[in-house]
Each structure stands twice: as structure tokens, then as C-alpha cells.
Amino acid sequence: MEEEEYTRRSQRPKKRRLRKGRAIFTLLLLFVIVIAVYSVMQYRSGLQLASDTKVAQEDFSGDQIKGDIENYLLLGIDTRGEEKSRTDTMMVLSWNKATNDVKLVSFMRDIYADIPGYQSYKLNTAYYLDGVQLLKETISNMFGLPIHHYALVDFKNFELLVDILAPNGVEMDVEKDMSEKIGVTLTQGVHHLNGQELLGYARFRQDAEGDFGRVARQQKVIEALKNEILAPQNILNLPKFVGAAQGYITTDYSSAGEIQQVLKMLSKGKVSIEKATVPIEGSYEFQNFSHAGSAIVIDVEKNKEFLHEFLGISLE
Template sequence: MSDIFTLTPDEGDGGEPTPQKKRGRRRSKPVIALITLASVLVGVIVIVGVVGGVYASRLANSFNDNATKIEQAFPEESTRPAPAPDGAMNILLMGSDSRADATTIDDPSSSDQRTDSMMLVHVDADRENVYVMSIMRDLYVPIPGHGSNKINAAFAYGGSPLTVQTVEQLLGVRIDHVAIIDFEGFKGMTTALGGVDVFSPQAFSTKGGFSYQAGLNKLEGDAALAFVRERYAFADADFTRVKNQQAFVKGLADTILSRSTLTDPGKISSFVTAMSPYLTVDKEFDVGTIASLGFSLRSIDNSRMHFFTIPTAGTGSIGGQSIVNVDQPGLDAVKAALANDSLDAVPIAQ
């Protein structure tokens, strides 16, 4: 069994040992990064599908021209599951906390780059539903060639290829596309949209002085960042934070699909322009792929976007560090549903 090491603890979590000597870097916030990534992908895909025509092509080209491409995003083909025969698509979203050295973001050697936040986006074959599954950062899983560890160790051990291999091995399905994001464009995105209406099931406050009411909150800039980052206000910490992240993406999808956004070319353009420079995607996730996917999802609305968290069986401790245990029966049900494109039959995915 490999040693456990903590990757990218939040403020106040203590030290951060890594698999190699730390390099100087500009820190960012992986939780915010992931929410931003889910948001911008939902936004770009839906907008391209809905608005259509030359304008949509310009938006897609803006995304393609500004996003960074990963040359080596996937593991060796011999280690991978077969592509889905029915046309379903799986996209792995990752938030990295170190983008200072862009040339190593797809480097399969060990590094100090980390992905404490992950979501799997499953687009069903008939393009009627989109499922977004959050993967807990401390989930304790096998990492090929490195024993068992927290899933956020995979990127530090072997970049995007090893992370994809770890997730594919865990879920038993092929990852078709990969996207990584830096959080820096988050404020610009929320400002470009004029704020995002987000539902919170409970009132809470942060140490930074932000307060949120139970019910609907209009979030923009620093208030939006604090909402998706906060965990100390909750008894179950990361579990509620993940739910709040999902609530934000739901709110953003509603905002994007609203008539006030879709009929405002300036707002749409500002949204795509603000975010695309902070994206890194596999080289096949290009204009054509985005346009095709967007067109196929042109009839989707918020009611057809489903958010859930990978099944877990509580927390534990290994080597003095907290981990999240896999709920194996629950995971087996999700794996079977992903393989059969039948997530609609899994209660937690509804």
C-alpha cells in the first residue's frame, strides 16, 4: 500500500506533503475551478446548441482559439474500456490548483499539480438527459501502479493519463473527453451573467463575512466564490459543500437558459470570452465536437440535468488522515447503469 498524502488542503488544513519536492507556483482554488468548469461547459454547449448559426460558430471558435489543448490526455489504449457502443458520452471535469507550468499539465510524471475536485458528466445516448456525478476528493480507491490512495493523488502521480485510468478503472466506462480549469475567470463569468440565482436549503455564514439565506440567493463575484468554497459551516463539511456546488451549476444552467440571457448577444459573448482562456481540454474536444454536442442537446432544459454524488460509505482514517470510503454496492449499481446508459433507473441519480 502506498503512503497516504494530502493534496491541496483547504486553508487551515495544515501541511501539504507531495510526491516530489514542491515547485514555486501560483495557487488557485480547485473547488472553485471545478464549478467554473462545469458551468462554462454547460454554458458553451447549451448556448451553441440553442442559438445556432454563424453567431454560434463564432462563439465556438472563441472557445477553441482560447482554450489550451492537452496532447496526452489519456492512458495507453490497451488499458482502457471500450467506447460506449450506443453513443453515450462521458466527460471528466477536473479542477487543478497549479497552472503555473502549463507545459506539464499533461505530463505523466509526478508533480505538485492536484485535482481535489472532480465531476463526471454523462450525456445519455438519446441526448435527452445529462447526469453530473461529483466524485469526493478524499475517496479512497486503487490508483494503477501506486496502490490505494485518495483519488486526488492520481493527478500528482501521473497527470491526466493516470487520473483518467483511475476513474475508468473505478467506474468501468471509457472517458471520452477531459477538461481542466483554473478558477481565475470565475468572477468574470458571474459578472458577465449579471449574477446567478442559487437555492440554498439552509442559512449559513462564512468566516469571511458572507451570509446566505435559506432559499434563493443571487450570487456574484466574491459571494459566489465563498458559497461554493465553504465547508466549515457544515457538520458534514465536504458533503454539503458538494451539494452547494451542484446547486450553483443548476442555478447557472437556469440563468443561461433564461430568455434574458439567450436574447442578449453581448452577455453570451462576455460569458464565453471571460471563461475560455482558463480552460484546458483534450485535443479532440474542439469546435466541431462542441457544436455537434450542443446541437444534439438543443432541446435540453434544467429539468433534464441531474446531479448526484458517487455512493460513499462514510469516512475513516488511514495513516492518520481522513478518507471517504466507497459504498461498493452503490457504486456497482452506478457502474452498471453507466455501462448500460440507464442512470435514470438509479434512485440517487434522480
């Protein structure tokens, strides 16, 4: 009798532990379900928000991927409701999938370029003439640089994406007062900029640095946005941001493929971005052309050699 009583008592703590374990598991399961439902709802909200604003998909034929490096042509345009526009922002993001190194090369929009099938003109005119594919061919032919994918965003959509990702603003060290021809007024110092202000900061060029200063600011903005995407305080904003990005950003990727590539990059750890600008220092001069105005005439071979070393790839 005493042995039976002892056996019953010895089993009680184990049962309590089992019940406690089930309760914790149930709570964790409910938490996961709530997060999943929230994420799906926010993602769909973002999709709906951007459903009528996407820049039209364009025909694009990327180069064949050889090795571990993929190059993405990143373009920013200001349509202002017009059928055609020039590219104000032209960058190539190069991702080494083996090392997770990311490098960003900005191309000055006033580079005097041979545009296939057209008269030589400023580089940003290629998109105006015949879209992403012609701009891709112009850059590839000029520098021997393979381009595998593209992503295109209209500036108005950029503003909206920033406000979704970072509703409290993106921290930026504004190096001087800025207001001329950017639609906002910015004062020197560290500020949290909303989408419109951040775009104005990136587009400012009314100083002695001109387009070279603007390109440097664009690269600072890319770095700041990368940090906002990885910031813990913005984690709840990411599902809506990703959904909106499907509508606001035009790319040759399918939606699933686009998300998969970003997740691959982020899953490999901390992402740092090494930045450069073409043309490099000492490799260009300004010249005036009757049909193109003031343009940047560059030493193509010097810049090709730089790109080969900087990106670590063979150029054709």
C-alpha cells in the same frame, strides 16, 4: 382608354406590397448582419480576454464511444500559481444523445482509491501525481466507468466566466451563513452571487456536512449555471462567454467540436440534469491511514451497481 386606366390603378397596390416586402426583407437582413457582427466581435473579445490564462493542455486518451452515451470528466482545480494541484471538484457528466437525458455524478475527493502505478491514496491525489489521464484511469479502473472526454477549469477562471455570463449575478438560495475559508462572506437567503461569491458558496465545507455538503452545493451551482446559459436575458452575453470559455476551459475537444457538442445538446430541447453522489448512502466508512489521513473507504461493488442503474450503461 378607361380599361387602360383601370389596369394601371389595379397594379399599384401590388407594387406597394412588393416594395413593403423588400423593405422588411432588407431590415431583417440588416438585423441578421448586425447580430452576426456583434457576435463575432464579442466572441473575439472573449478569446482575447482569456488568451493568457488557459491551463495547459494535457495528454488524454478517452475510451471508445459505444452507443448513444458519452461521459465527460469535469474537473475543478485551484492552482494558486503552483505547478501542481489537487482536484477539488470531480464530476462525470453523462449525456444520452438519443434521449437528451443528462446525468451528473460527483465523486468525493477523499475516496480511498487504488491509483495505478502508485500507492493507494485519496482520489483527488491522482491528478496531483500525473494529471488528467491518471485520474481518468483511476476512476475507470475502480468503477469500470468509461470516460470519453474531459474538461478542466481553474477556479479563478471559473469566477471570470460566471461574471461574463451573468454580470448581474447568479440567483442562489444560500442555506446558511458562510464565510470560513472561502474568501467571501455570505448570509442566509436568496441572493444574486457574482463569480467569486458563487465559487465560495460551492467550496464551503466548514459545517457538519463537510465534503458531502460541499458536493451538494457544487451540483446546485452546475444546475444554476445551466439555467443562466439558457436564460433569455443572457443571450447577448453568450458570444463573449463562449469565446472566453475557449481560453478558460481546457478540454480534449477542439474549439469547434466543443461548441458543436453543446449546440447539439441545447438544440434538442429543454435540458434537465439528474444528480447523484459517489459513494452512495450506506456504502462507506471513514478510516485513518498513516500516509493519507482520514479517508472514505467505500464498498466498490455497491457503487458500481448504483452507477450501472443510474447511468444505464454496462460497466467493465
